[in-house]
Amino acid sequence: MDRAVDLSKPEYEERRNSYLWLETGLLMTDIELHQVTNDQKYRNDAKQRVRNLLAFQDAEGWFYFDEAKTSGKYTECRFHLFALYEFLKHNPDSEIKQRIQSAFKRWADYNMQFAGFSSFGQIGGIEEDGRVRNLYQSNHRNRRVGAFAWGLATAAILLEEPKYLEAAQRQIQWIVGLNPADVSMMAGVGKGPGCYHHRYCFMEGCEDGVVPGG
Structure with a gap:
């Protein structure tokens, strides 16, 4: 990636300094390593990563990217929420279960x-x-x-x-189609758009417009 883009450019500052994504990646790694090795140290580290992730959340429900909480509001549903859920799925009786549930509630209520x-x-x-x-x-x-x-x-x-x-x-x-254009964007459900703009939409073995795994 360093050869493909110049990470020193301002437009990459958010990604370069994103502790939110760093902690998310480390948590997912800990979860997988614990599943493979059953080594308690990975489970213990995962709990700390969860605490670190939860610390990025504002009381109103959105998340910050940086530890100083100077970044803008991040309201999207991305891998940080998925990682928290994965931890809870593998550790349903964890003492931090309620904190994770509360984090989901604050995030959901903000966006609702x-x-x-x-x-x-x-x-x-x-x-x-x-x-x-x-x-x-x-x-x-x-x-x-x-x-x-x-x-x-x-x-x-x-x-x-x-x-x-x-x-x-x-x-x-x-x-799947309940939109002003009455167009379904899922193959095999409803009426498709009829025209496509991506080369992967024309692949052998799939009907036109279908992106495998899309």
Whole structure:
């Protein structure tokens, strides 16, 4: 990667200084190593990584990238939440279970406030200029919509709260066709877009438009 991009450039500063992603990667590594070796030191280190990750969360629910908490709000559902869930899945009786559940609740509650700006229920957000939008940043991409579906569904499981599951279902419904264009972005479900822009959408063994594993 160092040969491909210049990490000293300002646009890479957030990634270069992201302790959130560093702790996430270390936690996932600890979980896997403990599963393979059953060595208690990896489980103990994983617990510390969980505590470190939880320390990045603001009381309102979003996360910071840096230890000094000077970065902007990070409200997305990405690998940090997945790593916390994976730890809890493998350690269901951990003494930090409630802290992880609380982290999911704060994150879900913060984002749920942006679920009502459209009749379709996709999660919106606040733009840099202060505008509140239902089509926020890149949430028209399946990756973001699907990630929120997973995060909200997981929060529903951990907290036994149906409202999060209902919100998760709205995200999936958007992907499979409940959107203004009446277009499904899942192969074999509903009406496809009919035109595609990516070379991987035309592969032998798949219908046009299907990206394997997409």
